[in-house]
Amino acid sequence: xxxxxxxxxxxxxVSGLPREFWWLWTSTLINRLGAFVATFMxxxxxxxxxxxxxxxGLVASLHGLGGVVSSxxxxxxxxxxxxxxxxxxxxxSTAVSVAVLGxxxxxxxxxxxxxxxxxxxxxxxxxxxxxxADIVRPEDRVRAFSLNYWAINxxxxxxxxxxxxxxxxxxxxxxxxxxVMTLICAIVIFVKLPESRPERAKAxxxxxxxxxxxxxxxxxxGRFMSVVGLSFLIALIFMQGHVxxxxxxxxxxxxxxxxxxxxxxxxxxxxxxxxxxxxxIEHRDPRRLLIIxxxxxxxxxxxxxxxxxxxxxxxxICVWTLAEIxxxxxxxxxxxxxxxxxxxxxxxxxYTLSWSVAALIAPLMSGVIIDRYGAQWLWGTCxxxxxxxxxxxxxxxRNLPAESxxxxxxxxxxxxxxxxxxxxxxxxxxxxxxxxxEA
Numbered sequence: 001x002x003x004x005x006x007x008x009x010x011x012x013x014v015s016g017l018p019r020e021f022w023w024l025w026t027s028t029l030i031n032r033l034g035a036f037v038a039t040f041m042x043x044x045x046x047x048x049x050x051x052x053x054x055x056x057g058l059v060a061s062l063h064g065l066g067g068v069v070s071s072x073x074x075x076x077x078x079x080x081x082x083x084x085x086x087x088x089x090x091x092x093s094t095a096v097s098v099a100v101l102g103x104x105x106x107x108x109x110x111x112x113x114x115x116x117x118x119x120x121x122x123x124x125x126x127x128x129x130x131x132x133a134d135i136v137r138p139e140d141r142v143r144a145f146s147l148n149y150w151a152i153n154x155x156x157x158x159x160x161x162x163x164x165x166x167x168x169x170x171x172x173x174x175x176x177x178x179x180v181m182t183l184i185c186a187i188v189i190f191v192k193l194p195e196s197r198p199e200r201a202k203a204x205x206x207x208x209x210x211x212x213x214x215x216x217x218x219x220x221x222g223r224f225m226s227v228v229g230l231s232f233l234i235a236l237i238f239m240q241g242h243v244x245x246x247x248x249x250x251x252x253x254x255x256x257x258x259x260x261x262x263x264x265x266x267x268x269x270x271x272x273x274x275x276x277x278x279x280x281i282e283h284r285d286p287r288r289l290l291i292i293x294x295x296x297x298x299x300x301x302x303x304x305x306x307x308x309x310x311x312x313x314x315x316x317i318c319v320w321t322l323a324e325i326x327x328x329x330x331x332x333x334x335x336x337x338x339x340x341x342x343x344x345x346x347x348x349x350x351y352t353l354s355w356s357v358a359a360l361i362a363p364l365m366s367g368v369i370i371d372r373y374g375a376q377w378l379w380g381t382c383x384x385x386x387x388x389x390x391x392x393x394x395x396x397x398r399n400l401p402a403e404s405x406x407x408x409x410x411x412x413x414x415x416x417x418x419x420x421x422x423x424x425x426x427x428x429x430x431x432x433x434x435x436x437x438e439a
Contacts, residue, residue, distance in 0.1 A: 014147070020135045021144055023192040024128065025151055027185045031091075032155025034181025036166070036174040037098055037117060038063075044171045045110070055107065059114045061360065066118025068356040072215065074123035075130075075349015079213065079342065082197045083131040084189060086345075090124035091186040095179045102175030121182075122356060126348035133336040133344055134196035139283075141336060146278035146329035153270040198341050213343030218350050224338045226396050228354045230294075231331060233389045235358030236365065237297045237382050238324060241266060241317070244366035248304070248375035249313065262313040269321045277325050286337075287397040289330045291390045296323035298386010305379040334397075 041063065045056040070090075077086040097116045104110050128148075136144040166174045211217075219225065246259045281289055300320030307313045332351075339347035369378045 016137075016140060017144055017147075018135050020193055020196070021132065023188060024131060024135075025148055027087075027188045027193075028128065028148055029151040029155045030181055030188065031185045032152050033159050034178040035156055035159045036178040037101065037114075037121075040167050040171070040174060041114070043167065044174075048171050049105070049110075051107065057363075059111050062111050062115040063118035064356065064360045066115040066120075067122035068353065068360065070119040070123040071126065071353035071356045072346075072349045073119075075126035075346045075352070076215065077123070078127040078130050078345025078348070079197070080345075082195045083127045083134065083345070084193055084195045086127040087124050087131075087189050087193075088186055090120055090127070091182050091189070093120035094124075095183040095186065098175055098182065099179035102172045102179075122352070125352045126345050129332060129336075129348040129352075130344040131193070131196050133339075133348075134198065138337075142282050142286075142329045142333045143278055145332040146274055149328045149332075150271065150274040153267055153274070157267045157271060197345075213340050213346060215346055215350075217340075217343060218346050221338070223396060224335075224347065224350075226392065227331075227334060227338065228350055230389050230392045230396070231351060232354040232358050233385045233392075234294060234297060234327060234331070235355045236362055237301055237385050237389075238320070239358055239362035240301055240366055240378065240382060241320065243363045244370065244375070244378050245304070245313075247366060247370055248378065251370065251375060252308075254310065258310050262310050262317060265314045265317045266321045266324075269318060270325060273322075274325050277322075278329060281326060281330065286330050286334055287393065289326055290334070290393040290397070293323040293327035293330065294386050294389035294393060296320065296386075297327065298383045298389070302379050302383030302386070304382075305376045 041060060042053075042056045045051045045059060046053060074086060074090060077089070081089075094117065097113055097120050101110070101113045101117055104113055129145075132144055132148065133141060166177060241263065245263065246256075249259050249262070250256075297320050300316055300318075300323055303316045303319060304313065307316055335347060335351045336344065365381075366378055369375075369381060
C-alpha cells in the first residue's frame with residue numbers, strides 16, 4: 001500500500017468519532033501508561049520487602065478479589081450516580097490507595113490496601129464502557145472499542161518497559177508515578193468529559209414510564225447471562241497466556257527471557273494489527289466473528305501442546321492473539337447491543353465480572369492441571385473450551401435483535417433524526433453541533 005493509502009486508511013480509522021470519545025481514550029491511555037502495581041506487585045513484595053512467594057500470591061489474589069467485588073458495584077454506580085461521578089470516585093480512590101500502598105509495610109496492611117487498590121481500579125471499567133456506548137454511534141462502536149483496546153495495550157507495553165527501569169531505581173517511585181498518572185486521568189475527566197448517562201423517560205398520557213433496571217433484571221436476562229458465561233470461558237482461555245504459558249515453558253526448560261521474547265509477540269501484534277483488522281471486521285456479522293475468534297483462541301492455545309521451541313511458541317501466540325484482536329471489540333459491542341439503554345452500567349459490570357472471576361480461577365486451573373496431568377492437558381482443555389464457546393455463540397446468537405440507531409446519544413446524531421424520546425443531550429456539545437441544531 002502506498003503512503004497516501006496508509007494515510008487515508010489511518011484517517012478513516014479515527015474519523016467520525018466525537019471529541020468526548022477522544023478525551024475518554026486519552027484518559028485510558030494515560031491510565032495504562034501509569035500501570036505499575038499489577039505488573040510489579042509480586043517482585044516488589046518478594047525482592048523489595050522480602051516476603052515469601054506464597055504471601056505475594058495471596059496479595060495478588062486479594063487484589064483480584066477487590067476487582068470482582070467492584071465489577072458489579074461500579075456498574076450500579078454508573079447507572080445510579082452517572083458515568084462521570086463514578087469515574088472520578090474510582091480514579092481518585094485508586095490514586096490515593098496506590099500511593100498508600102507504596103508506604104505501608106505491615107503484611108496485613110499491605111494485603112488490605114492491595115484489596116482496596118483492586119476494588120478502586122476495577123470500578124471504573126463499567127463506567128468507561130457505558131460512557132463509550134453512550135457517546136458513540138452504533139455503527140462506530142466496534143471501531144471505538146477497538147481503538148480503546150489498542151490504547152490499553154499500547155499504554156501497557158510502554159509502561160511495562162519504563163516501569164522496569166523505574167523499579168530498579170525505586171519501587172516507591174513506581175507507586176507514586178502510577179498515583180500521579182491516575183490522578184491526571186481524573187482531572188481530564190473532570191475538565192473535559194460531561195455526563196452522558198441517558199435519562200429515563202417519565203410517564204405520559206400516551207406512554208408509561210420506562211421500567212427500572214436492577215441487578216435482578218440483569219440476572220433474569222437469559223441471553224445476556226449466557227453471553228457472560230461464554231465470556232468467562234473465553235477469558236479463562238486468554239488468561240493462560242500470562243498464567244499457564246510461563247509455567248509450561250518453565251517446566252520445559254525455557255528461561256524467563258525466552259518467555260518474554262515469545263509473549264512480546266502478543267503486544268506487538270495487537271499494537272500493529274488492532275486498527276487494520278478492525279477496519280476489516282467492523283461491519284461484518286458479529287456472530288460469525290465471535291464463533292471464529294472462540295475457535296482460534298481455543299485451538300491457538302491447543303497448538304501449544306506441540307511447541308518445542310521459542311519460535312513455535314511465538315507462532316501459537318500469533319494465532320490466539322488474532323483471536324484476541326477480533327474478540328475484544330466484537331464482544332464488548334455485543335454487550336452494548338444486548339443492554340437496555342438505562343442499564344448499561346449494570347450490564348457492563350456483569351460483563352466485567354466474568355473477566356475478574358476468570359482472573360481468579362485461571363491461575364488455580366492451570367496450576368492444578370499442569371501439576372497433576374501435564375501441560376498438554378491444559379492446552380487440550382483450552383481447545384475444548386474454545387469449541388464449547390464457539391458452539392455456544394452459534395446457538396445463542398440466532399435471531400439476534402437488530403441494533404437501533406437510537407441507542408446512541410442524540411447529541412451525536414443529526415438534529416432531524418433525533419427522536420423526542422431519545423436520551424438527553426450531553427451538556428457540552430461541540431459548537432458546530434449546537435449551531436446545526438439551532439439552524
